[in-house]
Amino acid sequence: MKKTVVIALAAVLIVAIGVGVYFATRKPVEDRPAADTELTVYNWFDYIDPEVLNLFTEQTGIKVNYVNFTQNEDMYAKLEAGAGTYDVVFPSEYMIERLIKEERLEELNLENIPNLANVLDNLRDPSYDPGNAHSVPYMWGTLGILYNTEKVSEPITSWRCLFDEQYKGQVFMMNSLRDTIGLGLKTLGYSMNTRSADELREACDLLVKQKQDGMVAGNFVDETKDKMVAGEAALAVIYSGDALYAMEKNDKLAYAVPEEGSNIWVDGMCIPKGTQHKEAAETFINFMCQPEIAQMNMDYIYYSSPIKQVVENLDEEQAANGALNPPQDVIARCEYYNDISDAMDLYEGIWMEIRMAR
Amino acid sequence: MVRTHRAKALKGAYLALVLAFLYIPIVIMIALSFNKSVSRAEWTGFTLDWYAKLFQSKQIMAALRVTLEVAVLATAVSTVIGTLGAIGMHAMNTGMANVLVNMSYLPMTTPDIVTGVSLMLMFVFTKVPMGKWTMLMAHIAFDTPYVLFSVMPKLRQMNPNLYEAALDLGCSPLQALYKVILPEISPGIVTGALLAFTMSLDDFVISYFTSNTDQNLAMIVYSAARRGVEPTMYALSTLMFVAIMALLLAVNRRSGLENM
Numbered sequence: 001m002k003k004t005v006v007i008a009l010a011a012v013l014i015v016a017i018g019v020g021v022y023f024a025t026r027k028p029v030e031d032r033p034a035a036d037t038e039l040t041v042y043n044w045f046d047y048i049d050p051e052v053l054n055l056f057t058e059q060t061g062i063k064v065n066y067v068n069f070t071q072n073e074d075m076y077a078k079l080e081a082g083a084g085t086y087d088v089v090f091p092s093e094y095m096i097e098r099l100i101k102e103e104r105l106e107e108l109n110l111e112n113i114p115n116l117a118n119v120l121d122n123l124r125d126p127s128y129d130p131g132n133a134h135s136v137p138y139m140w141g142t143l144g145i146l147y148n149t150e151k152v153s154e155p156i157t158s159w160r161c162l163f164d165e166q167y168k169g170q171v172f173m174m175n176s177l178r179d180t181i182g183l184g185l186k187t188l189g190y191s192m193n194t195r196s197a198d199e200l201r202e203a204c205d206l207l208v209k210q211k212q213d214g215m216v217a218g219n220f221v222d223e224t225k226d227k228m229v230a231g232e233a234a235l236a237v238i239y240s241g242d243a244l245y246a247m248e249k250n251d252k253l254a255y256a257v258p259e260e261g262s263n264i265w266v267d268g269m270c271i272p273k274g275t276q277h278k279e280a281a282e283t284f285i286n287f288m289c290q291p292e293i294a295q296m297n298m299d300y301i302y303y304s305s306p307i308k309q310v311v312e313n314l315d316e317e318q319a320a321n322g323a324l325n326p327p328q329d330v331i332a333r334c335e336y337y338n339d340i341s342d343a344m345d346l347y348e349g350i351w352m353e354i355r356m357a358r
Numbered sequence: 359m360v361r362t363h364r365a366k367a368l369k370g371a372y373l374a375l376v377l378a379f380l381y382i383p384i385v386i387m388i389a390l391s392f393n394k395s396v397s398r399a400e401w402t403g404f405t406l407d408w409y410a411k412l413f414q415s416k417q418i419m420a421a422l423r424v425t426l427e428v429a430v431l432a433t434a435v436s437t438v439i440g441t442l443g444a445i446g447m448h449a450m451n452t453g454m455a456n457v458l459v460n461m462s463y464l465p466m467t468t469p470d471i472v473t474g475v476s477l478m479l480m481f482v483f484t485k486v487p488m489g490k491w492t493m494l495m496a497h498i499a500f501d502t503p504y505v506l507f508s509v510m511p512k513l514r515q516m517n518p519n520l521y522e523a524a525l526d527l528g529c530s531p532l533q534a535l536y537k538v539i540l541p542e543i544s545p546g547i548v549t550g551a552l553l554a555f556t557m558s559l560d561d562f563v564i565s566y567f568t569s570n571t572d573q574n575l576a577m578i579v580y581s582a583a584r585r586g587v588e589p590t591m592y593a594l595s596t597l598m599f600v601a602i603m604a605l606l607l608a609v610n611r612r613s614g615l616e617n618m
Contacts (some may be wrong), residue, residue: 040571045581050416065571066417068581081482082570226398249396 037280038063042075043090044267047139048288049300056287062280079104084274087281093266094178096135097128097339105134106271112282115289123266123306128336135268136285137306139297141240142264142326142334143179144257146224146247151234159187159258162235163210171210172227172236175219177351178337179263180207183237186260192335195343204350208357219355228253239265240323241303247323248302255323261333264326266306384599391592408593418578418594424490425574428565429558432497437551439498440505445539447506448513459510466503473500474567481568493569500564501554508550512543545612552609556602 041048045068053064067086069075072095079089079099091099099105110116110132116124119137129135147156151170162171162183174180182192184203194200210216217233224236225246238246243255269285271278287293291309298305304324305311311325319325326334340347391409395402412418443462447455465473477496481488520542524534540547562576573581575598582591 045578067571067573068578070581078570081478082488085487085570230398 039087040065041088042086049296087275093128094337113286115286118307135270139303140266142257143262146236146238146243156256170234174237193338207354211357243323257330264334388596391596408589421578424572432558433555435498436501440502444509462503470563474564478567488570490572496568497558504553505550509546512546556605
C-alpha cells in the first residue's frame, strides 16, 4: 500500500517534469522561420467558415490561431492589456473609429490588399475610417425591427410601432446604449449621432415613457433572436444578422428597417499596433475579400457580405430579402454611428435614466 | 401523529423545491442537447448530432486540449506544492503557521474577478505574453490552497509521534517523509488533487483574464453565446457537467470511506 502511494507520487512528479521539459524545449513561436508564421485572429465566435481558414493555411503556409471575443468592449479591454498579441481584429465601426482616434491600429498598406476593390462602393471610404486607411469591411447590415407576422395587425414601417399601445408588453428593446438611444432619436427625426442636449432629453423622455407604460417586455442583445424564434414577443429591435438567423428558424418572423432611418453597422478587419506579422495579416485580409472566399463565409454565417461579386451572385429569394440585401433606399436613409466619446457623459446619464425607469 | 406527518410532508416539499431550483435548469439543458430542432421552443426528436458536431469542431477540440493540459499540469504542480506546504506549516510553531494558514485562505475567498484582473495586471506589467502558460500559472495559484486544506486535517489527525518513531527506528528524515508521513496523509492528497482538477476544469473568469491566445472550454461556451446558442453548446456543457459530477462523486466517495 505504502509502496503504491510512493510509486504513484513519483510517477506524477516524473510526468510533470517530463511534460515541463517537453514544452520548455519546444521552440517559441518567434524563433520559427517566416514560412511557419502563425496569425492570431481575434474575432467573434463562429464568424469565419472554418474551411476558409484551412484553405488560407493551405495556400499561404500561414497558420491561424482563431480566438474569440463576445463584445466590442471586451475586445477593446483585451487589446489594451495584450498589445502585440493579436494580428487581425474584427471590431464594429464605432469601435474602429475609437481605436483609430487612440492610435491603436496600424495603417494598412493597401497595395497588399488589392481585393479592397471588390468591396461595395457605398461601404468604401466610410466616415468612420476615411480612405479605408485602417479597416476593410468584413460583414455589414442594418438595425431594424424583427416582428412576428401573427402578432401584428399592420405592416411595421416605423419606429413608432415600438411605442404603440396595442403592443403593450410585447416589445423587446436592446440592452445597448447606442442602439436604444439612437432609435429614440430617429423616431423623433434626429440624427443618431447628435450631441444636442435638448434632442437627447426628448429621446430620453420618449424611452422612459415607453418603459413606464409597460411596453417593454425585456432588454436583451444576444438573447433576442432565440426569444423571437420561440415566439415570446411581437416586436424586437435587432441587428439584421440576428434577424436572418431568427427568420431562418421561424418563418413567421419578418424584418423591417423603419422609414425614419436607422443605423448601418459594419464589422471590419483591422491590424492592431504591435503586431509582428503585419504583411501576413494584410495577406489574410486580402484573402477574405476574394469573391469565392467571401461567398463561403456568407453561406456559413449568413450575414450580408460587402463583396460585390457575392451580392451579384445572390439568388432571387436572397436578393429580395431586405435583411440580407438592403435595398438602395434603405441604405440611403441609414447612417453610421460616429464615435461620440466627447458626449459620452451625456449619453450615459440618459442611458442610466432609461434603465432605472419603472 | 397528524402533526408529525404534516411536518414531514413540509420538510419533503421544501427539500424538493430546493433541489428543483438547483437541478431543473441543468436537466432542461441536458434534454435540449438531444433535441433535433435548433430552436429551444420545440422538441422535434432525439438526436446525437450535436455531440458528433462537437467532436468534429477543430476549435472546440483545441479548447479541450488546452483545458486538459492546463488542468492536468496545474493539478500535478499544485498537489506537490500544496502537500509540501502543508507538511511545512504543520511543523511550524502555531503562531507562524496561523498567519500562513490565513494567508492561504485569502485566495480561496477572493472573488475570481479580483484574482483574474490582478493576475492579468501582473502579467501585463512583467510583459509575459499571455497564453496557455500564464493560464497554467494562474491555475496553479488558485488550485494550491485546495490541496493545502485537504492535506492539513490529515496531518492533524496523524499521531505526532509517528515521525519521531520512524527516525528512532532508523529512517533518515527523507525516508520518514515518504515511508511514513506521505502514506498516512495520502487520502488527503488524492482528495485535494481531485478538487484542484475540478476547479481547473471549469474555471472561466480567471482563465479569461490570464490568457489572450489560448481558450479553454469555458471561454468557448461564453463567446459562443453571442451568435445564438447552438445545441452544440448544450452538448458541450452537458459533458462538462457530467465530467465534473463524476469527479465530485469520486471525491465524496473517498471522504466517505475515510470517515468510516
